[in-house]
Amino acid sequence: MPDHTPRPWENGWNADTSRTPGTRRLWLAGALALATVVACVTAIALDGTDPGPATAPAAAGAPTDHGPGLLSFASPSTRTASPPKGTGTAPSTAPQSAVSPSAEPPASPAKSPPGHGSSQHPPKSAARGTSVRSVNYPDRYWHISGDYVNLDPVVPAADRSAASFTVVKGLADSSCYSFTTSDGGYLRHRNFLLRAEQDDGTALFRQDATFCPRPSPCPGATMLESVNYPGRFLRHQNFRLKLDPYQNTDLYRADSAFLLVDTPA
Numbered sequence: 001m002p003d004h005t006p007r008p009w010e011n012g013w014n015a016d017t018s019r020t021p022g023t024r025r026l027w028l029a030g031a032l033a034l035a036t037v038v039a040c041v042t043a044i045a046l047d048g049t050d051p052g053p054a055t056a057p058a059a060a061g062a063p064t065d066h067g068p069g070l071l072s073f074a075s076p077s078t079r080t081a082s083p084p085k086g087t088g089t090a091p092s093t094a095p096q097s098a099v100s101p102s103a104e105p106p107a108s109p110a111k112s113p114p115g116h117g118s119s120q121h122p123p124k125s126a127a128r129g130t131s132v133r134s135v136n137y138p139d140r141y142w143h144i145s146g147d148y149v150n151l152d153p154v155v156p157a158a159d160r161s162a163a164s165f166t167v168v169k170g171l172a173d174s175s176c177y178s179f180t181t182s183d184g185g186y187l188r189h190r191n192f193l194l195r196a197e198q199d200d201g202t203a204l205f206r207q208d209a210t211f212c213p214r215p216s217p218c219p220g221a222t223m224l225e226s227v228n229y230p231g232r233f234l235r236h237q238n239f240r241l242k243l244d245p246y247q248n249t250d251l252y253r254a255d256s257a258f259l260l261v262d263t264p265a
Contacts (some may be wrong), residue, residue: 126255130167131264132179134236135218135257140240141264142187142194149187149194151236164263171199171206173227178209189226194234194241204228221257234258 027035062247132142134151143152143207144162155163170176179187185198188209199205207228214223214233232243235256246252 057202072252128164129263131163131261132165133259133261134255135216135221135259136254137236137239140239142258144181144196145193147197149196150243151239151241167260168208170212170227172203172210173212175210176210176227177224178211188244189229189234192243194243217253218255218257221259223256224258 016035133138139149139153140151141154141163142149142165143155145152152163165179165181165249167185168178168180171178181187181196185196186205186209187194188197189195190197190207190208197205199209208226210227211224211234212227214225216223218244226232226234226243229243234241235244235252236242237255244252244256
């Protein structure tokens, strides 16, 4: 097939050898780059003059836009809400029960004056002839029967000495009481029962024979608390005197209430 491709030398013109080959393409690329830069500058200028609609501030923890390709998160606040003072814990809804004065044993001060809180006072001198009468059995008195002390009715005159005592300062505590017997012995508790025994000179005997007067709910009466067993009081039960822990009952308070009176004639 014949070749009809025109050749420059056949048309009478020769190739331009005065400029470097490819220069036109370079000029075209430069013009395109310049146009792109102008467009970007124009867009930036327009964006700076028009802030656009206001937007709500980003919530804590929400992503914050800082421009194309940049994504960051707002730092959470370091302050945390704390309950007001005094409300750190929920208040108890259970009402506090009112405690009756009689629900607790009588106060036991370390050094209480004799007869404190009671109208009962020991004789100012060590005079004989004091008996101890029950409040809820007013015809019965402390009475030595054998080795024990019982609550008995008025005894015959020949046996009155067994129901008559001398109230002296406590052997173990001078602010409390000790009870001497007609034969020179003392009333003391042993195995929590009240007995009449001779002083053996021991510290234990002196403590066992010392009783501190405490106020009684019964008017004019006295309760007698052990000096070495605080919280235990002398009371009669089955008409025998014993040392018993305090109980919040009317019967206990009545059984442990006594009056110091003159020995019946």
